[in-house]
Amino acid sequence: MNDFSEILGHDKIKEHLQNAIKLNKVSHAYIFNGESGAGKKSLAKVFSKTLQCEAKGDNPCNECHSCKQAESGNQPDIIWVSHEKPTSIGVEDIREQVIGDIQIKPYSSKYKIYIIDEAEKLTLQAQNALLKTIEEPPAYGIIILLTTNADTFLQTILSRCVQLDLKPVRDEVIQNYLIKNYQVPDYQARFAVAFAQGRIGRAVSIVNSKDFMEMKEHALHVLKYSNEMTVSELIDAVKYVNNYKNNINDYIDLMAMWFRDVLIFKSTNDANLLIFKDELTRIKKQAEKSSYEGLEDIIDSMDKAKLRLKANVNFDLTLELMFLTMKDNL
Known part of the structure; x- marks a missing residue:
């Protein structure tokens, strides 16, 4: 700088x-x-x-x-x-x-x-x-x-x-900066901007981090298939999430963004409002199957999980409760 x-x-x-x-x-x-x-x-x-x-x-x-x-x-x-x-x-x-x-x-x-x-x-x-x-x-x-x-x-x-x-930087300013300086495609820049919530340093680290992309892929796998997974498979998924323990708030935030997309699509039927636009088919399917109350319970469980982890509640138990709430409401 x-x-x-x-x-x-x-x-x-x-x-x-x-x-x-x-x-x-x-x-x-x-x-x-x-x-x-x-x-x-x-x-x-x-x-x-x-x-x-x-x-x-x-x-x-x-x-x-x-x-x-x-x-x-x-x-x-x-x-x-x-x-x-x-x-x-x-x-x-x-x-x-x-x-x-x-x-x-x-x-x-x-x-x-x-x-x-x-x-x-x-x-x-x-x-x-x-x-x-x-x-x-x-x-x-x-x-x-x-x-x-x-x-x-x-x-x-x-x-x-x-x-x-320090106040959040406007989304379009960060998006233009990422596209110009890091040559990332529009959809990737839009996702980084949405996740960073006005934090330029966070947006840059997202587009530059292989670890973040790997974490995102794992979170998406659980999000897409949790209702088809057995309890044993969900517990195995929790054990794998231990790899992201140092960035667990980011992992949970990724999941919360997904369910906010599902909730928004259920309310508006407008794909332009989504962050995960490239997952429209799966989001549409979950929006059709899930109730408003169920989606709100899932998002609420993620907020509670972050609070519990901050209070040093057992990591695996906290994630298991969150994953089971997600499975029960899909």
Whole structure:
């Protein structure tokens, strides 16, 4: 990502950040809040690169030493805070990588910028440790929190940061971008856009991921044939879904999209409204056989499955209940 013009959407946020640079009113603490794949990292990268650019404009020059370092991920004064535990960012991570380091002046730039990705994983102790630095930062210090849920932060942190909420990018903008830059066919771009729900990064990962396409094929197989499968075969299917455990919300979302298509077709008989347009025959058949109540029960079971998994209910049992609800209502 070379400059602000290459970031799709988020025009008001880009304008805010560029104006802050032009007017020399850059805050010491920012929160970029938005769903996974919404573009938080891209914004943080370009903003940081621009702040450190030797040309001192409101867009990076991409020619100076600092810009080249930033593009390669080696700018010493742009620090991406890491964490070993996958589910939390602890107080020691913050003390070692931010609090202890920020007292050292920048190596070669005007600012020292700390970017904390997945900041919703900050523990309460880590947030409290970070708070003092946000309250009394050195003149050169900037902290950027990237999060999918700003509500997890202490109110004292929220009140001291500039919060920028990323909105979904328009579908046609993402679709045109995918077709132009990734040479994908229209139907594939339309599906990626529908699934991504305004998140450009998510749409790009869908068209580029072989794993996603394999997961989609398995989900479609279960969707098409679950009413013909025995309980034993459904349980075997659940065991196979363990391969997608790390992306289980995507797997369930694929299934929910399918049944929303069935429900929409049953209501409207309009194939143009479908996401799975290439599966019209099967969708039409399921729409004819299923009741409105049954389809709503299936979709509801998928929402419940996601909540149960989030609450660490047994994985196989949760999926079995969802699959059996689907079988019973088709």
